[in-house]
Amino acid sequence: MKRPFLLVAIALAGACAYAADPAGDVRAGRALAYAECRGCHGMDGKGTGPGIPDLGGRDAASIMAALEDYRSGRREHGPIRGIARNAKPQELRDIAAYYAAQPRSAAQPASPAK
Numbered sequence: 376m377k378r379p380f381l382l383v384a385i386a387l388a389g390a391c392a393y394a395a396d397p398a399g400d401v402r403a404g405r406a407l408a409y410a411e412c413r414g415c416h417g418m419d420g421k422g423t424g425p426g427i428p429d430l431g432g433r434d435a436a437s438i439m440a441a442l443e444d445y446r447s448g449r450r451e452h453g454p455i456r457g458i459a460r461n462a463k464p465q466e467l468r469d470i471a472a473y474y475a476a477q478p479r480s481a482a483q484p485a486s487p488a489k
C-alpha cells in the first residue's frame with residue numbers, strides 16, 4: 376500500500392507548486408534566477424567568482440531581507456539593486472524561495488567573512 380500514499384504526496388506537492396504562495400514559488404523563481412542572477416550566483420547559488428556570496432540553502436527570509444536592503448539602498452550593490460528595484464515583490468520572494476531550496480554548498484560559508 377505504499378503507492379497510493381506516494382501518489383497523494385506527489386499530487387499535494389504539485390498543488391503547492393501551483394498555488395499562489397506568499398512564501399515564494401520555487402518554479403517561478405528558477406526562471407527569474409536563470410535570467411537575472413545565474414551569471415554571478417549560478418543556478419545552484421554558488422558564487423561564480425571571488426566576493427560573490429553563496430545563496431544555496433540559505434533561509435529564504437534572510438535572502439529576502441538582503442534583497443530588500445539592496446532595493447532600499449541600505450546595502451550597496453549596483454547590479455542587484457537595479458534588479459531588486461525593477462522586480463515585483465512577489466518575484467523577489469520567488470527567487471528567494473528558489474535559492475533557499477538549493478542544496479547548501481559545503482565548500483563555501485553561507486555568508487562571506489567581511
Ligand code: HEC
Pocket residue numbers: 408411412413414415416426427428429430437438439441442450451452454455458459470471485486487
Ligand atoms: C553582477 C553580479 C551579480 C548579479 C547579476 C547578482 N548578484 Fe547578488 N551579489 C553579488 C555580489 C558581488 C554580492 C556581494 C555584495 C555585497 O557584499 O553586498 C551579492 C550579494 C547578494 C546577496 C546578499 C548575500 C549575503 O550573504 O548577504 C543576495 C541575497 C543576492 N546577492 C541575491 C541576488 C539575486 C537574487 C540576484 C538576481 C536577482 C543577484 N543577486 C544578482 C553579485 C551579483
